[in-house]
Amino acid sequence: MPLGMRVVDGLPENVWSYDEVNYSPWPLEVNRQAPRNGKLEIMVLSSEDGWPYTQFRNETRSVKNNAGVGRGGVLNASTSNAVYIRREVVRVWYIVEKAMRAWYIKRKLVKPGTCIVIGTPGIGKSFACGSFLLHRLLHYEGGLLDVVAYFIRDGAYVIHNARPGVPGSVVLYSDQYAAVLKIKKMASCKRGFVIVDISKKGQSPPEELPTKSWPTVVLTSPDKSHYDSWKKDRNGKLIYVNCDDERDLKAFVAWQKLFPLGQDAGITDELCKEIS
Numbered sequence: 001m002p003l004g005m006r007v008v009d010g011l012p013e014n015v016w017s018y019d020e021v022n023y024s025p026w027p028l029e030v031n032r033q034a035p036r037n038g039k040l041e042i043m044v045l046s047s048e049d050g051w052p053y054t055q056f057r058n059e060t061r062s063v064k065n066n067a068g069v070g071r072g073g074v075l076n077a078s079t080s081n082a083v084y085i086r087r088e089v090v091r092v093w094y095i096v097e098k099a100m101r102a103w104y105i106k107r108k109l110v111k112p113g114t115c116i117v118i119g120t121p122g123i124g125k126s127f128a129c130g131s132f133l134l135h136r137l138l139h140y141e142g143g144l145l146d147v148v149a150y151f152i153r154d155g156a157y158v159i160h161n162a163r164p165g166v167p168g169s170v171v172l173y174s175d176q177y178a179a180v181l182k183i184k185k186m187a188s189c190k191r192g193f194v195i196v197d198i199s200k201k202g203q204s205p206p207e208e209l210p211t212k213s214w215p216t217v218v219l220t221s222p223d224k225s226h227y228d229s230w231k232k233d234r235n236g237k238l239i240y241v242n243c244d245d246e247r248d249l250k251a252f253v254a255w256q257k258l259f260p261l262g263q264d265a266g267i268t269d270e271l272c273k274e275i276s
Helices: 027-032 087-104 125-142 176-186 228-234 246-258 269-275
Strands: 043-046 082-085 114-118 147-152 155-160 169-173 192-197 216-220 237-240
Touching: 043 125, 082 125, 087 114, 087 125, 087 237, 114 125, 114 228, 125 147, 125 192, 125 216, 147 176, 155 176, 169 176, 176 192
Parallel strands: 114 216, 114 237, 147 192, 192 216
Antiparallel strands: 043 082, 147 155, 155 169
């Protein structure tokens, strides 16, 4: 087993708790992290239909074309339906989930919260955080949300959760303004959530989104022009995505080695020994 790790199929028995992921040790102290339940190091989340970030295309991934997907994408997964989930991604979810619970379940807020997730390009805020948030939101509390809207590039996916007798569906809007109008009509009668992935220079979230009715997450680079007005006008909570730590990197290399296509990524026994 490379680096003493192995791959296990299926759902993990214990996913990290908030206390386990809300911990940022100094680089030289990474092995002194807070105790964790079980031996989980990373998760790989897959969807047969792909994810909004890759436009549900399930593109074949290789070492050469992985740069466009970023660290969130499993480097040599056979298709882009696989997403690399590390502790930092789960930490973001816990913060978002707390704000959503306060609005929809505990009803402690006057208006829903807005979270702004900030990360450098390639760190996994879009493919990893965005995909994981979407997955958790659609399954939250057995289907609490009726709708999750995902704005990305010039368009938007409006995803309707399945209801008794009504299958779930995904509607693609090539015009974001049309999606905003549809969402505004639903905001007063349905429970929803909005994810906005900022991927273009100078782009900012649509101002007309119903942020007084639905919680919102903005995924963005550190460029303040993308989110500064939203932070001020909506009192947005900033969430910074931290880099991989030593254990993340070891687990990632072990996954590459154990995955059937691992050799294509240049993961050799010598490299495993070098980082162990």
